[in-house]
Each structure stands twice: as C-alpha cells, then as structure tokens.
Amino acid sequence: MILSRSTGAELQRRLNDAGVGPLKEDGAVGPATLAALFRYMGAGKHSSVLGSTAAVDFERFHVSTCLRIAHWFAQFAHESANFQRYEENLNYSAKRLMAVWPKRFPTLARAQQFANNPEALANEVYGGRMGNVSPGDGWKYRGRGPMITGRENYKMAERGTGLPLLANPDMAAEPENFVALACEYWDRRACNPLADRDDLEGVTRIVNGGKIGLAERRALLLKINRVLC
Numbered sequence: 001m002i003l004s005r006s007t008g009a010e011l012q013r014r015l016n017d018a019g020v021g022p023l024k025e026d027g028a029v030g031p032a033t034l035a036a037l038f039r040y041m042g043a044g045k046h047s048s049v050l051g052s053t054a055a056v057d058f059e060r061f062h063v064s065t066c067l068r069i070a071h072w073f074a075q076f077a078h079e080s081a082n083f084q085r086y087e088e089n090l091n092y093s094a095k096r097l098m099a100v101w102p103k104r105f106p107t108l109a110r111a112q113q114f115a116n117n118p119e120a121l122a123n124e125v126y127g128g129r130m131g132n133v134s135p136g137d138g139w140k141y142r143g144r145g146p147m148i149t150g151r152e153n154y155k156m157a158e159r160g161t162g163l164p165l166l167a168n169p170d171m172a173a174e175p176e177n178f179v180a181l182a183c184e185y186w187d188r189r190a191c192n193p194l195a196d197r198d199d200l201e202g203v204t205r206i207v208n209g210g211k212i213g214l215a216e217r218r219a220l221l222l223k224i225n226r227v228l229c
Helices: 005-017 031-040 044-060 066-079 094-100 108-112 118-126 151-161 169-173 175-188 191-196 200-208 214-225
Strands: none
Touching (some): 005 031, 031 044, 094 108, 151 169, 169 175
C-alpha cells in the first residue's frame, strides 16, 4: 500500500488545493493521485503515464512512505529536468566541453573535434569503460531515462526490471519505463534506508556519485514536502 489512508487523503486535499486535481479525497493513492503528484512536480504531458507506472512500481520497490516518495521525487525530478528529459544532452560547444571534461579536452583544438557532435562525443567519453567494449557502445548506451549510462548499467537495469535494454537501449528513454528504471536503481543501491533517515546528501551521493545539484535537489524536496509530508 502506498501511504496510509489518512496520509493519502491529506495528500489528495493538498494536491487539489495546489490546482493539479481534481481528486477524490478518499485516501486511495493510485494512478490518478500519483499522476497529480507528477504534474505538481512539473511532469506536464507525461504525468498520466508516470502516475500509472508509479502505482505499480512504487509498491514493487517499496517506495511507499512519505520520506521515500519525497526523496525519490527530489532526486529523479532533478535528474530528468522535472520529468521532461529522458535522454542525455551531448550537444556541447567546444568551450563547454573544456569546462565539463577539462582533462579530456584541455585545449580548444581538441574540444572542437567533438563539439556539436553528440555521437562522436559519447563514443569518446564513454568508450572503453562502464562495460562499453565494442565500437559505438558509448553512443549506443548513452545516458537515458534516469540517466542510465554504459553497457554494464543497462545490463543491471535489464536484470532488475526485465526490460530487454541491451538489445533495445532506446527503451530506456521511453517515459513509460522511467519509473521502473528509477525504482530499480533506487532499490539496487539501497536508497530507502537513507531516505528513511531523511539524509538528502547521502541519497544524492548514491544517485549522482557526488553532490552535484544538491541545492536544487533540496529545493525539490522542500517543494514536494509542501503537499506530501
């Protein structure tokens, strides 16, 4: 069960007050309530499909309490530009490449070889690591969905969700698969215990590998807590 009846009814009341309803305030947190919650967090046209899949996958992966749901949304809303972006943007200018990957692109001449060329850039920065072994793997297994990147990560996500991602990596960029992929990663990396402790920095380190975007993630956590907890 996703939230208790009393907590669910309060969530529905607050979402109605926020103008993302209308919802029955019956405490049954299902696809409609979760779609409204995604809409509140900026998902726009993808809200319905995200809500429908979350109704299944939140229970499957035990993302079912206020703290767990709040931290899940804070992290993956940030990773996906409020659930609007499902594929990594690799279209960089030369100067931006030098700023993002200074060791790989130490000079303007070097960076210009890969500027505004997403496929060449992906193969350059991701080739030969994260399980990418064949020519073109860097591009084939670029960041999609909740920013799954690299053949090895696609393999683990396939194992955990049952989606045939290695053969069909574009499936990771489909909104209907986003929640399952994010929840599988969340579960595999044991994020629930950290969320239970309300440890934003700890969850961020697991999801991001560092603390990039911590202030934005905190702002998203505060936003969802206005209606959720």
